[in-house]
Amino acid sequence: MTAFVTRRPWRGRWIALAGIVLVGLNLRIAVAAVSPILGQVRADVALSDPLVGVLGTIPVASFAVFGSLAPLLARRFGLEVTLIAAMVLSAGGEIVRSATSTPTGFLGWTVIALAGMGMGNVLLPPLVKKYFPDRIGAVTATYSMAMAVSTTLPALLAVPVAARIGWRLTLGAWSVIGLLAVVPWAVVLATSASNRAERAGPARRSPSGTRTAAQGAPGQVWRSPLAWSLAVMFAMNSLNAYVMFAWLPRILTDAGLSADAGGRWLAVFAILGLPCSFIVPPLAVRMRNPRALLYVFAACFVVGYLGLMLSPAHGTAVWMVFVGLGPGAFPLALTLLNLRTRTAAGAVALSGFVQGVGYAISGVGPVLVGVLFAATGTWTGAFVFLLGTVVALVVGGTAACRPGILEDTWGPAS
CATH class of the missing domain: 1.20.1250.20 (MFS general substrate transporter like domains)
Structure with missing residues (x-):
């Protein structure tokens, strides 16, 4: 267990748990939010049938490509920093996608939104390993539940909400979850920076900082x-x-x-x-x-x-x-x-x-x-x-x- 967990057993772990749950809630939103209101989207953005087919392939392609890049970025910048960037990327993609009026713009910003989520897919398990090595089953169950909720919730809410406020605001509003997911991890990093010298000393890097846990995967x-x-x-x-x-x-x-x-x-x-x-x-x-x-x-x-x-x-x-x-x-x-x-x-x-x-x-x-x-x-x-x-x-x-x-x-x- 890391020194961060040992020295601050509740404060640090509750903040990290909140971050893990919020990221889990965000990992399927950009995919699940479109299909229930696709008819309204197509009417405004002029998505043809072939482009709808392309839209259907973007999630798995983005998860594969950007998920593969996540370990490289995590080793360079750290798990937490990479995750924060991924959540900002996903939220930004969702916001701009909801405002675009062209098919290429809608598809392109969908790729951006799902790029962040694809990286988040990969980063969550090692964050569980890092912050909850003694609670892997319980925390994995918690964020798996959050992911399942993020798949089903848009299907239940998207149509009635879009009927009231329109599809653009409906799609853009889901970005709030991604932005909220940034907050706990920013707190973790800020807390780590303020206590690094006291907790770790010059010979050890901060356990919740940006480098040690993600760097140096030595094997192939x-x-x-x-x-x-x-x-x-x-x-x-x-x-x-x-x-x-x-x-x-x-x-x-x-x-x-x-x-x-x-x-x-x-x-x-x-x-x-x-x-x-x-x-x-x-x-x-x-x-x-x-x-x-x-x-x-x-x-x-x-x-x-x-x-x-x-x-x-x-x-x-x-x-x-x-x-x-x-x-x-x-x-x-x-x-x-x-x-x-x-x-x-x-x-x-x-x-x-x-x-x-x-x-x-x-x-x-x-x-x-x-x-x-x-x-x-x-x-x-x-x-x-x-x-x-x-x-x-x-x-x-x-x-x-x-x-x-x-x-x-x-x-x-x-």
Whole structure:
């Protein structure tokens, strides 16, 4: 545990916890806030169908590219400074995006907003490792819940709020969360600077400062089998989630359900992530090898997909509960980012690699499913493909759950 935590056990940890929760609340807002009011946006900004398709690919592309850059920036400037910059970037992108009147401007500022969120994705796990090494499960559950809320809250509020104040103010207002997320981390840095000499002395850098915990990751993370296993697990889970968000309403309406029903079941799919986010991290921390949790979530995917493939219009509620519980492997993967590293430097390196590779792969999923459906005219081939990704999820996850430490497997520095 860092000296910051030891010397100021409540003040420092409560401020850091508030910062972690606020960042978690901000990490999906820019994505989830657009789709409920996309019709109004298109009417004003003139987004064509191809550009809407581009808009749908921006989140995973930004998360992959800018998430991969986050470890480099964190080693140069520190975890906290990089996170503050990421939150300012996301808030600024949201504000300017809401004011733009051109398609290219809207897409460009969406990239900026999601760049900040992509970096935030990667930086949160090592911050948990740094400030809460003794509460990894509880704090990971807390910010996972915050991320789940940030996915569902815009879907509930965007339409009625936009009806009152317009879509531009509605989109811009979400930037407040990103700006609020800056405040606790600015306090942490200010407190660190004012007490650095007293607490650390000349031979040690501030534990909540800008350099020590994030610098010096000495290994080559891409050489670690553990890192690749966790990347496969993360990628396959994310791929399945993005496919469901993209195609589930269409799958259900093609089976004879109404468009409203398809939208409601998609909301159920999203909401079921909340209990998983709360329960899974504390359980994983208590298990030497949490593969049993992985197998439960994989089985949920299999049962749900088979039901939707063979009888989507009958027993839909049962199939959707199973499919909705399948992405519980996501908070498990976030927890493993810290359980399989020894230091905050290792956590930021592993987080950047796993999320960069994972989001890059997962972004291909919705496209492949669309191609399979267009080629066959049915959803059977798509579900066979998804069942294959569940097998990959189990293989990668089984290896990632096996006890091991990144720093023991990532090879020497280049």
